[in-house]
Each structure stands twice: as structure tokens, then as C-alpha cells.
Amino acid sequence: MKLLLPALLLALGVHAVKHEDFKECGQTSFCRRLRPLSTKSESADFASPYSLGTPSLASASQIGAPTKDSAWTFPLSSTLYPEVAFELRVDVLEGDIARVRVDEVGSASPWRRYNETARWSLLSSEPAHGTAKISTQNGMSSIKYGHGLELRINHAPLRIAMVRDGTEEIVFNDRGLFHMEHFRTKEMPVEEEVKETEGEQVKTEEGEAQTEEVEIKSEPEEQEPFEAVIDRSWFETEDGDMFEEQWKRWRDSKPKGPEAFSLDISFPLAKHVFGLPEHASPLSLPDTIGEGSHYTEPYRLWNVDIFEYVADSPMALYGAVPLLHAHSTKGTVGVLNLVASETWVDVAHTNGVQTHWISESGIMDLLLLPGPNPTALFEQYASLTGPAQMPPQFATAYHQCRWNYNTQGEVIEVQERFEEADMPLDVTWLDIEYADEHRYFDWNKKMFPDPVAMINQVAKFGRKMVAIVDPHIKRTDSFRVYKDSLDLDILIKKADNNNFDGWCWPGSSVWVDFFNPKSWEWWTRMFSFETWADQTKDLFVWNDMNEPSVFDGPEITMPKDNIHDGGWEHRDVHNINGMLFHNQTQHAITVREPTKKRPFVLSRAFFAGSQRFGSVWTGDNLGTWEHMAGEAAMFLSNSIAGISFVGADIGGFFGNPGNEMLVRWYQKGAFMPFMRAHAHIDTKRREPYLFEEPIRSYLRDALRLRYILLPAWYNAFHDAATKGHPVIWPQYAKYPSDETGAAVDNQYYVGDSGLLFRPVVDEGATSADVYLAAGQPFYDYFSPRMWPARSKPRNVTIDTPLDKFPLLIEGGHIFPSRERVRRSSSLMRLDPVTFTVALGHNQEAKGQLYMDDGETFAWESGAFIHRALEFKNGKLSSTQKVPHNAKNEYAQSIQDVGVERVRVLGLNQEPTSVSVSGKEVQFVWDKGAPSAKEPRAAVLTIKNPGVKVVNDWEIVIA
Ligand SMILES: *[C@@H]1O[C@H](CO)[C@@H](O)[C@H](O)[C@H]1NC(C)=O
Numbered sequence: 001m002k003l004l005l006p007a008l009l010l011a012l013g014v015h016a017v018k019h020e021d022f023k024e025c026g027q028t029s030f031c032r033r034l035r036p037l038s039t040k041s042e043s044a045d046f047a048s049p050y051s052l053g054t055p056s057l058a059s060a061s062q063i064g065a066p067t068k069d070s071a072w073t074f075p076l077s078s079t080l081y082p083e084v085a086f087e088l089r090v091d092v093l094e095g096d097i098a099r100v101r102v103d104e105v106g107s108a109s110p111w112r113r114y115n116e117t118a119r120w121s122l123l124s125s126e127p128a129h130g131t132a133k134i135s136t137q138n139g140m141s142s143i144k145y146g147h148g149l150e151l152r153i154n155h156a157p158l159r160i161a162m163v164r165d166g167t168e169e170i171v172f173n174d175r176g177l178f179h180m181e182h183f184r185t186k187e188m189p190v191e192e193e194v195k196e197t198e199g200e201q202v203k204t205e206e207g208e209a210q211t212e213e214v215e216i217k218s219e220p221e222e223q224e225p226f227e228a229v230i231d232r233s234w235f236e237t238e239d240g241d242m243f244e245e246q247w248k249r250w251r252d253s254k255p256k257g258p259e260a261f262s263l264d265i266s267f268p269l270a271k272h273v274f275g276l277p278e279h280a281s282p283l284s285l286p287d288t289i290g291e292g293s294h295y296t297e298p299y300r301l302w303n304v305d306i307f308e309y310v311a312d313s314p315m316a317l318y319g320a321v322p323l324l325h326a327h328s329t330k331g332t333v334g335v336l337n338l339v340a341s342e343t344w345v346d347v348a349h350t351n352g353v354q355t356h357w358i359s360e361s362g363i364m365d366l367l368l369l370p371g372p373n374p375t376a377l378f379e380q381y382a383s384l385t386g387p388a389q390m391p392p393q394f395a396t397a398y399h400q401c402r403w404n405y406n407t408q409g410e411v412i413e414v415q416e417r418f419e420e421a422d423m424p425l426d427v428t429w430l431d432i433e434y435a436d437e438h439r440y441f442d443w444n445k446k447m448f449p450d451p452v453a454m455i456n457q458v459a460k461f462g463r464k465m466v467a468i469v470d471p472h473i474k475r476t477d478s479f480r481v482y483k484d485s486l487d488l489d490i491l492i493k494k495a496d497n498n499n500f501d502g503w504c505w506p507g508s509s510v511w512v513d514f515f516n517p518k519s520w521e522w523w524t525r526m527f528s529f530e531t532w533a534d535q536t537k538d539l540f541v542w543n544d545m546n547e548p549s550v551f552d553g554p555e556i557t558m559p560k561d562n563i564h565d566g567g568w569e570h571r572d573v574h575n576i577n578g579m580l581f582h583n584q585t586q587h588a589i590t591v592r593e594p595t596k597k598r599p600f601v602l603s604r605a606f607f608a609g610s611q612r613f614g615s616v617w618t619g620d621n622l623g624t625w626e627h628m629a630g631e632a633a634m635f636l637s638n639s640i641a642g643i644s645f646v647g648a649d650i651g652g653f654f655g656n657p658g659n660e661m662l663v664r665w666y667q668k669g670a671f672m673p674f675m676r677a678h679a680h681i682d683t684k685r686r687e688p689y690l691f692e693e694p695i696r697s698y699l700r701d702a703l704r705l706r707y708i709l710l711p712a713w714y715n716a717f718h719d720a721a722t723k724g725h726p727v728i729w730p731q732y733a734k735y736p737s738d739e740t741g742a743a744v745d746n747q748y749y750v751g752d753s754g755l756l757f758r759p760v761v762d763e764g765a766t767s768a769d770v771y772l773a774a775g776q777p778f779y780d781y782f783s784p785r786m787w788p789a790r791s792k793p794r795n796v797t798i799d800t801p802l803d804k805f806p807l808l809i810e811g812g813h814i815f816p817s818r819e820r821v822r823r824s825s826s827l828m829r830l831d832p833v834t835f836t837v838a839l840g841h842n843q844e845a846k847g848q849l850y851m852d853d854g855e856t857f858a859w860e861s862g863a864f865i866h867r868a869l870e871f872k873n874g875k876l877s878s879t880q881k882v883p884h885n886a887k888n889e890y891a892q893s894i895q896d897v898g899v900e901r902v903r904v905l906g907l908n909q910e911p912t913s914v915s916v917s918g919k920e921v922q923f924v925w926d927k928g929a930p931s932a933k934e935p936r937a938a939v940l941t942i943k944n945p946g947v948k949v950v951n952d953w954e955i956v957i958a
């Protein structure tokens, strides 16, 4: 059987993505059924056949105690299927978030719609409620909440608008595309149903319009009659594939029959929509429908293992976050459509922006985030799905990976070569070949005779290791993990209830069902030192292939009719599946030692909420300029959707980048939140120490720059973990009222440091343009060059010889750095700090310094230092930003750490003295040339001001 594997690998292609391996909308029955409605509905007299009855307060048990009058249910029905009852429920949550859910109710069918996406994705499946007031009259309910917000709910036809200060900003069912297929049995022929409707509809058309007779379950007299020309077949195109579906050699048994739903959301004020990761598309999502649209397929959310993805495409990739930001200079709002089944989204810039969402199964669970600006949206989204996990310090530094370091000796050699080349390194990774027959946990002892000794030797340099543990489990009785999972009966089942097996790296494999809580404690045990002796606390984990990738499955994943815990089909939970695996692995790593340690687990698949469990990367990219160019937009798209600990394989997973490309990739890598080099097994070795000068120095410089700026990155990771802010910020999020910069996605900001990075992604480029917003001066990081503040945005051109790239500092910011780079980040723990003060147009600047032990959870109980830095009226001060116990163990441990240098950029007057506590300190002044044609900033350098990072201090510049 093992012999089959190379053949299979070949078949899977080490060449361009096989489009034919993945479905288009027209090849999947539910999308084929529901997408065309958006064009048919364009007829002028079309209206939604759905209408609401009178609302009633949701009962206490439904809300969970303590209750507030902020949740209501409405009976919902459709003239298409008057006998079917739906319920629409509105909750107003804390943070002024409105939640709208729809489910079929009272059905005689034994089936239910999947309603547990929120349970996994959100911090709490029933988040705390806010306060709101409802009034209902004339077929209209108005719910008022928050700061000038209102939900205007039109009962018939169904339409819900989120209104702010009188203006509609988000409209649900504006175009009447909401439709929820009801459970039915196959015996009821679709054709007959359709005929029946056509009969009813003729009546409507004839104007006898007995719409009041439509069965609305309560108080029909509240209904306003409405007339519409609708045809049931528009909503549910006759489709022989409703009850089973064949695609290529795979048959989907679809025991529940049709259960898709679609909905439309309009953003009347929006100029751009951002989000819906993961796609290799621009950040400002181009149209997928309508004349001249950039794409013709909708954005697809369906986690798949897609070899060598296309660089500009709405095709599905490894992760899915059904979140959109709708933005214009008038404001930014968001929607989270919490559904885990296969989902397609059309986007059209018409009357603002219109979106049409089509999902295969599940309830409708829509969260309307009011903004009104990107920062508020980040915080609202984090209040639902959680802020990011605070990573251990080492994880923010440089990771060296390759498929594969094949022996223990090779791993040690990598350490020594980095050492010799004077290049910093924190983490060395092992891909699948470390494991005996791809049985993860079991080392190949021929190649790795003493893993513990190896890890310990790596750890001597203050470094860590990562080994891969994938979700497929080799089906062989001699493998304890397989035996255990069989005994515990925790495997994902086939439609016939037998354990599912499929083909993956180890050959025939099974998959643990992490929806089954019985698997949790067991999986934790798999990583304990008792169960897995061949590891140490310095070994961390990589969860790959967790979409899940199944080589012989439809679209290289699991059949949709597979069964999970609770009887749910894989179809219902596919997009969250990988996140549950990620969660359990990171939990296992957290509790491995008696004192909990911050875990580090990298995942390929993700969903809304995955940020709570660790980092992700963009999967199998290509070593091409085109892929490199598109990645900034992918990082940003993930980042605004919470998944901001993200990176791409430096150098490209596939291919052999030339020297120039590799240098550019390392420079870009130094500014990815997750900085890892990785390469396919067939590629040439490309560790940075292998290159000749000057390439070697350029690569070293990129690595060193990452380490120098680690304190600034750590600030950003801390803001992500505490406020839900992204680690890197797109232009529109920093400057929401600047229309011209809104779509810029080839540059970004690191946290609140003011650092603005623009990767060079063009072959042979000798210069690159950077977009500068109005208002602040910008300073070059590498030279005294500056760009004075302007009242209008502009592009500036920056020279980019191979050792240089655009890295600017926006005026008004102070950021910390550590300029003495050592072999690994942990060895820099007690090194002094440098502050760069980039003065704003008003001669002021602000910043922060957050530091903690970098490995435990003690920071959550006050063991950290968090300083506020401020430059104002010629004084630079450091004060406590967040109150903490100054005697905390961490602060004690760094009490001798000093500030070795302060650089002040853009001071408009030469100082006569610089002093700390009345004592003069030395300084160097370079007056620059602020008004030259190519202005140079004045630079004041204060060496060794004699202050400690843990203390309050003030440096007076007179
Ligand atoms: C899902 O629906 C079932 C049946 O209607 C209900 O009992 C259950 O509480 C719901 N679960 C969640 C998480 O809402």
C-alpha cells in the first residue's frame, strides 16, 4: 500500500491547481438552486414572499438569566410554503450588536437544522444582552438600542434595516433573496408542489390577493397585504440533486434532503467590502456578479487543501471566516453570518454594496456589528469570537522549517550553521518525515535516535522545536493512537455509521471526531510527558491538513454525509472542524507542565474564533512574484477577521526562488506576524546561511530587523490579545475617513508602533511607491529622509536597491526596539531597550512598552510591565499605563533593564540641554534639513539616559 503513495502524490500534482478538483457554484446543487434568484428578482414587482407575525418577548429560559427585554421572537412564514413555519428571533447584545436568527420550527420532520456553530465559534453561544426597546405598529416593529441605533423591521415583506441616526446602514432582505428550504421527504415530488404554488400564484397575479389568508401564526390582522410576482421555481429551481448528489466518483447521500438557505445584505453607504477570508483576492473585494465583474464565481467558503492555489481568485482556500466589513468614509459596519456549512457569497457594487450569501445547511445566525469605525468593529468582533491568544515570545520570532529535516544530525547542523552565520533563530520545525510511517508522536528512531537529547541541544541556544501532528491517524493496530481512538469509539463515521477511513500521508487513515467531548481528555493525554515520552517542554506543535485533507475524498476532503457527534453531518460542521482540532491540541500543550504554559500551535484550517487557539499560515503558496505580491492582501483580510497571527511560507512552498526573490521574501517575512520559512520536499535547500555575499548579508539584515523590532511586535500581539486589534493594520483601518487610501492593500502598519511597511514584490524593482495619508509627517526607518506632513494624501517613491525596502514611521508614534541581536529572542530578555520617538506635526508622540515573561500566564494576574510613553512640551515621559503590582515577579526580574538610547525624529529646535531628574545627560544633535527638496529629519540621539524600563521617568529636552 505504501507504494501507492508516491503515485498518489504525483496525481495530486506538484503543478498548478487543478481547477477540476474543486467545484464551481454550478456544480453544487444548492448553489445552482439558489444563486439565480438574484438575477430573477431584479424584476420591478418582485418582493420577498416571507413575512413576519407579531413579536413576543423571548422567554427567560431562551435568553438565559438574568433576562432583559432585549430578545424577541417573530413567527415567520412564506407564501411559497404556507404550511411551513419558521421563527425569526432578534437579540440585542452588549456592545450594540444585533443578532437575527431564523430556524424552521414545529416541523414533523425528524431532522433539525444545525444550530451549534455559535457554540464553537463564539466565546458564549448566548452572549450577554444589552438593553433595547421595541414598539410595533402598522406592520412594522422598531427596536431602539445603543447610541442612536434602531432595527427597523418590516413585517411584510420581511425586511430588516439597521439604522443609525435615521440612515439605513445594513439591510437584511433588501432584495428579497432570503429563502430557507424546509425539510421534506423525497416521496413528496417536487414537481407537484410547484404546480400547486403556481395555482396560488395565479390568484395573486389576478389581484384576488388573499395574502391575508397566508398562514401567519399570530394575529394576521397586523399584516399589511403585499403583492408580488413570484414563482416558487425561482427560489428552488427544480433540481434532481436535492436528495442525493453525484460529483465525479463521489455520491453524497443527503439523507436530510434540501436544507440550504440564502440571504441578501445590502450596505447602502458602502464603497468597499473587506473580509470573507480566506481568498487570494484583493482586500477590497471585487464584484463576482453583474456586467464586467472581476470574477464570475462567488467567493466560496469551504475549507480545502488546495495545492498551488491561483493568485487572484474567489476559490475556497484552507480557512473560512464569514465576516464582512462594509466601509466608506461615512462609517464602517460589519456582519458575521455564523454558518459552518459550504457558503458562497456574491458581491456587487450596486447602490452601495449588495451581497448575496448561499449556505448549504444550518440555521441563519446573523450578527450585525454597528462600528461605526474599524477599531470599534475589531472590538465588537472580539467581544463575540474572542481576542487572539497571547503567543509565547519565541513564536513571534523567526521559524525555520522545511519538508524535511531528515535526521537528528541535520537539525543540529541547522543550529550550528545559523550560529556560524551570525543569524538569529528561535524555532526549528519538523514536517511529517520525523514520524515513523507518518504515525505522529512515534519518531522514526533510525533518523532521530534520541529526540529528547536533540530538543535539549536545540534548547541550549534558547531555541524551541515544532513537530507536526496531523489529524489523520494511520489505520494500523500497532499504533496506540489508532487503537485508543477505536476503543473509545471517537472516530468520525460514514453515513452508514461505520468508522470512516480515507487516504492521507500514512495511507489508510481515520479521523478523530473532536466534536465528541470524549476525545478531549484523551487527546490532552496524548501530549502528556507520561504518554509521549519522546518530547520535552521545548517541543511545540503544528496541526496541518485539518480542513480535513482526505486525498481520496471529494474535493480532497471528507464526504459531506459523514457523521459527527450528536448525529450531525460533516456538511453542517465542515468549516469549524479544523478549529476544534486546533483547540484541543493547544489545550494539551498548555497543560503539559504543572504550571500552565502559553501554547504554540500552528493550524492550516481556521474559522471565526480560531484566533483563540494560535496562529495560521496561508498554506501551499508558490515561489512566484505573483504569489508574493498577493499575500499582503491575504494577511490583511485574515487580520481584520481576527486571524491576525498569520504568515506565508518565506520563499514559497513550491519552487526554487532566485536570490533576488528570496531576499525580497525575507524582507517581507520580517513583517509578517508569523515569520516562517518553509519549502516543499522537492525544492533545493535554501536556509539563509547557504548563500554567498552579498545575499547572505541581506538575508541576515532581514532576520536581524525582525529581532530588533520584537518589542514593537510584542506590543501589537498584546493589543490583539487584550483588545482584539489586529497585529497588522490595513490603510483603511488606520485612516477610515480617507477615501483615496481605502483600497490600498500592498502596505500595512505594525500595531500602534507607527511602522508602515511596504513589501517589494516586483522583479528587478529599483523603487516602490508608498501611499501616505494626509496629516502626519513620515520618517524613513533606515535613513534621515522624511516626508513633511501634507494636507492631502500622496504617493511617494522610495529607492529600493536589493538591501532596502520601504519602512517608514508615521509621525506621532513612539516604538521600542532592542538593538543587540542575539542567537534567539529569549537570550535578549535582559537587554536594554531603545525608544524611537517620531514626532507628529504638533511635536508630540505617544507609544507603549509591554513586556512579560513571554511564556506563562502570569501576565494575566499582573506579572508584566506596561508603560505609557509620551512626548509632549519637550518632555519624554514613561508612566505606568496599566496598573500592575510593581513588585510583581516579572518586574523584579527585569529591574536592571535600562534604556540605552532614545532617538527623537523631527524636533524643530536644537536643544540646549537634555536632563533626567535635573541631571544633564549627553546627546548628539543632527539638525537635518527639514525644508530641503529631499527633506532630512532632525535627529536627536540620547545615549544612556540612565533610566530603567520598570520605573517612572522623565527626560527633559530644553
Ligand atoms: C438547537 O436546537 C435544539 C432543538 O430545537 C435545542 O434544544 C437546542 O437548545 C439548540 N441549541 C443551541 C445551541 O441553540
Ligand SMILES: *[C@@H]1O[C@H](CO)[C@@H](O)[C@H](O)[C@H]1NC(C)=O
Pocket (backbone or CB within 6 Å): 120, 121, 520, 579, 580, 581, 583, 584, 587, 609
Ligand atoms: C475548546 O476546548 C474546550 C475544552 O478544552 C471546550 O470547552 C471548548 O468548547 C472548545 N472550543 C472549541 C471551539 O473547540
Ligand SMILES: *[C@@H]1O[C@H](CO)[C@@H](O)[C@H](O)[C@H]1NC(C)=O
Pocket (backbone or CB within 6 Å): 740, 769, 771, 793, 794, 795
Ligand atoms: C497612488 O498610486 C496609485 C497606484 O498607482 C493610484 O491609484 C492612486 O490614485 C495614487 N494616489 C494618490 C493620492 O496619488
